[in-house]
Amino acid sequence: MEKTLGLGFLFFSFTVLFSVFSFLLFLLRMKPWCNCHTCRTYTTMSWTTQFANLSDWYTHLLRESATGTIHIHVLGNIVTSNPGNVEHMLKTRFQNYPKGRPFSAILGDLLGRGIFNVDGSKWMFQRKMASLELGSVAVRTYALEIVTEEIRTRLLPLLMASSVACAQNHQDSVIDLQDILRRFSFDNICKFSFGLDPRCLLPSLPVSPFAVAFDTASKLSAERAMTASPIIWKIKRLLNIGSEKKLNHAINTINNLAEDLINKRREMGFSTRNDLLSRFMTSVGDDNKYLRDIVVSFLLAGRDTVAAALTGFFFLLSKYPRVEVLIREELNRVMDDPVQECANFEQLRQMHYLNAAVHESMRLFPPVQFDSKFAQEDDVLPDGTFVPKGTRVTYHPYAMGRMDRVWGSDCLEFKPERWLKDGVFVPEDPFKYPVFQAGVRICLGKELALVEMKSVVAALVRQFDIRVVGSGLEPRFVAGLTATLRGGLSVQIYERSRG
Numbered sequence: 001m002e003k004t005l006g007l008g009f010l011f012f013s014f015t016v017l018f019s020v021f022s023f024l025l026f027l028l029r030m031k032p033w034c035n036c037h038t039c040r041t042y043t044t045m046s047w048t049t050q051f052a053n054l055s056d057w058y059t060h061l062l063r064e065s066a067t068g069t070i071h072i073h074v075l076g077n078i079v080t081s082n083p084g085n086v087e088h089m090l091k092t093r094f095q096n097y098p099k100g101r102p103f104s105a106i107l108g109d110l111l112g113r114g115i116f117n118v119d120g121s122k123w124m125f126q127r128k129m130a131s132l133e134l135g136s137v138a139v140r141t142y143a144l145e146i147v148t149e150e151i152r153t154r155l156l157p158l159l160m161a162s163s164v165a166c167a168q169n170h171q172d173s174v175i176d177l178q179d180i181l182r183r184f185s186f187d188n189i190c191k192f193s194f195g196l197d198p199r200c201l202l203p204s205l206p207v208s209p210f211a212v213a214f215d216t217a218s219k220l221s222a223e224r225a226m227t228a229s230p231i232i233w234k235i236k237r238l239l240n241i242g243s244e245k246k247l248n249h250a251i252n253t254i255n256n257l258a259e260d261l262i263n264k265r266r267e268m269g270f271s272t273r274n275d276l277l278s279r280f281m282t283s284v285g286d287d288n289k290y291l292r293d294i295v296v297s298f299l300l301a302g303r304d305t306v307a308a309a310l311t312g313f314f315f316l317l318s319k320y321p322r323v324e325v326l327i328r329e330e331l332n333r334v335m336d337d338p339v340q341e342c343a344n345f346e347q348l349r350q351m352h353y354l355n356a357a358v359h360e361s362m363r364l365f366p367p368v369q370f371d372s373k374f375a376q377e378d379d380v381l382p383d384g385t386f387v388p389k390g391t392r393v394t395y396h397p398y399a400m401g402r403m404d405r406v407w408g409s410d411c412l413e414f415k416p417e418r419w420l421k422d423g424v425f426v427p428e429d430p431f432k433y434p435v436f437q438a439g440v441r442i443c444l445g446k447e448l449a450l451v452e453m454k455s456v457v458a459a460l461v462r463q464f465d466i467r468v469v470g471s472g473l474e475p476r477f478v479a480g481l482t483a484t485l486r487g488g489l490s491v492q493i494y495e496r497s498r499g
Helices: 002-030 037-044 054-064 083-092 100-111 120-134 137-167 177-194 209-224 230-239 242-268 276-284 288-319 321-334 345-350 352-364 446-463
Strands: 069-072 077-080 371-374 392-395 464-468 490-495
Touching: 037 069, 054 069, 054 077, 083 392, 100 209, 100 230, 100 242, 100 288, 100 371, 120 137, 120 276, 137 177, 137 446, 137 490, 177 209, 177 276, 177 288, 177 446, 209 242, 209 288, 230 242, 242 276, 242 288, 276 288, 288 321, 288 352, 288 446, 288 464, 321 352, 321 446, 345 446, 352 446, 446 464
Parallel strands: 077 392
Antiparallel strands: 069 077, 371 392, 464 490
């Protein structure tokens, strides 16, 4: 007994001493003594007296910088809104700017060896495999079928019920559109990834244990990046206490469900099914953990980003009725059947103004507001910024969309016309618009996400007037992996006559 207690005391003492030593090293690296105005504003959080969101303060600093690049010394972070720097990181010197171990450690428990959390050969293997699968006609057709069915059988009836409540002035006529869109996209991505229907968008809006676990895991994983030192969350994980205990429980829920689904799919056979799990099984083999990591990564990317992008879109549309009118004119012209609820592939391809409006909304409200890499070696960015080895370098799509020098003096205006030439949609330089990343790591699910977004907008805008309650309020974001509005997006739904 005494021997056991002695070993326990030695282990505890070693843990404490190691933690203190590591924290001191972190402090040396973080340079907390930096007293420049930017670092002082950050550490005291005095930026909150002027700006609703950290991303807005960064935008202000980047706008004031002659190069469009700033240093947050206390974080060891270089932040840029310069398209030339973005191209340098994502294309020219791609090999020098991997995600890096700090990022992989933060999301490692949730994403494991999934494509969004690895570099090198592991990333290349999954990239090639995913490119083959996501680019196939069968998979794209399957994805649109899932989205269309969810719109017809769940999303439209739910909003129709809400419009009836509005017409009758019921107290519950206000709904949280962000919550509805997150449920919608979670149903879709679960069906597409696992062949699983969590049924989040049923009329009763049920609580899905899987969705709750996934939300908790995403939120707590993101919060790791906000701690004063990675040592803090690593100690909490070692001792299984606090937020790390909650995270561990949530990830176990995800793992158990994934394991069950994978085993059942093997029993049922997977060669003729189109969901990602079934298609990846033919390439990965019997490594269930690897399959889980791959599919959960796509689950994270496909759920939160689409919902965030659509939330931003409807927030803007409520403020710009002119754009709404022009979208409807195009919808009525292309979808000449007044009772048609959902557009098909060919019709979506003809909707240039809708495509422009969707891209324009993500310019102002990108679903992922910033992305970071870690320099493997010393480097110099095109704007002359020196990047020491090991430095975190962040490009900021949210800020880039609000830069006069990048988008012109009307950059704060929601103006789909900037994407059109003679009425035809023309894409912008991806390094100027890195909403889907760019270069070697450009998002493989980009086209699938755009089809889902345009399908939702076409169906909803044609049938309803969606009005944000308190639209004059400035949006506030919750800290996390994607742009989630604090408090949701309160709206009222009014049915339109399509006759």
